[in-house]
Amino acid sequence: xxxxxxxxxxxxxxxxxxxxxxxxxxxxxxxxxxxxxxxxxxxxxxxxxxxxxxxxxxxxxxxxxxxxxxxxxxxxxxxxxxxxxxxxxxxxxxxxxxxxxxxxxxxxxxxxxxxxxxxxxxxxxxxxxxxxxxxxxxxxxxxxxxxxxxxxxxxxx
Numbered sequence: 001x002x003x004x005x006x007x008x009x010x011x012x013x014x015x016x017x018x019x020x021x022x023x024x025x026x027x028x029x030x031x032x033x034x035x036x037x038x039x040x041x042x043x044x045x046x047x048x049x050x051x052x053x054x055x056x057x058x059x060x061x062x063x064x065x066x067x068x069x070x071x072x073x074x075x076x077x078x079x080x081x082x083x084x085x086x087x088x089x090x091x092x093x094x095x096x097x098x099x100x101x102x103x104x105x106x107x108x109x110x111x112x113x114x115x116x117x118x119x120x121x122x123x124x125x126x127x128x129x130x131x132x133x134x135x136x137x138x139x140x141x142x143x144x145x146x147x148x149x150x151x152x153x154x155x156x157x
Contacts, residue, residue, distance in 0.1 A: 001072075002086045007044035008035030009052045009095040010066055010133035016115040017134060018097070020055050022127070023111045024079050030156050032127040034113065035090075044091040052095060056113035057103035066092040066136035067144030071128070073157045092133050125154045 010033060011018040019031045036051045038044050045062060052060040073086045102113050121130060128149040135146040151157055 001084055004086060004088045005038045005044065005091070006036055006088060007038060007047040007051065007091045007093065008033040008129055008133055009048050009060060010092055010137045011052075011060065011095045011097060012118065012134070012137050013097070013115070015118055017118050017121065017130075018056065018058075019114055019116050019121075019124075019126075019130065020105075020110045021112040021114075022109050024109070026079070028079070029111070029125070030127055031116075031121075031124045031130060033092075033129050033133050034110075035129075038091075045093070048091075048093045048095065053100070054108065055105045055110040056100070058097045058100035058113075060095040060097050062093045063096050064094045065144070066094050066133070067141065067146065068092070069129075069132050069145070069148075071148065071157075077151075077157055090129060090132070092136050094137055123154070125156065128155050128157065131155065 020034045022030050022032050034052045034055045038047045069090045071088055075085045104111055128151055131149045
């Protein structure tokens with residue numbers, strides 16, 4: 001089993017959430033939260049700020065830790081054919097944008113970043129991370145954990 005530690009930004013302002021359009025090498029397009037893998041010796045707190053800047057062009061500050069999610073992606077559902085199952089441990093932070101301009105990620109996997117009304121998210125083909133992040137931000141569970149989001153239909157790994 002592979003493991004990945006990642007940090008994700010949940011930025012909700014005026015009823016809209018900041019989403020990033022991830023495009024895989026095979027052209028698969030999925031809306032997700034800005035964020036990504038924690039580099040060697042990097043603090044997830046620093047990762048989330050770096051990833052927001054890289055993927056969206058925006059500057060952000062962390063306002064609070066929202067929670068942690070751990071999910072296993074079966075080998076057959078991985079984007080990399082032949083890869084083993086993956087445990088993704090995601091650290092979710094509530095962030096606030098302080099500057100910058102929205103733009104695509106230069107030389108990266110993020111084709112666009114947009115402010116999307118939270119009420120419209122359910123109609124998007126999206127990563128389950130989006131639903132988890134929004135649930136954490138809206139409910140602020142004292143445990144920092146929400147019920148796992150079922151994958152299927154418009155909700156992807």
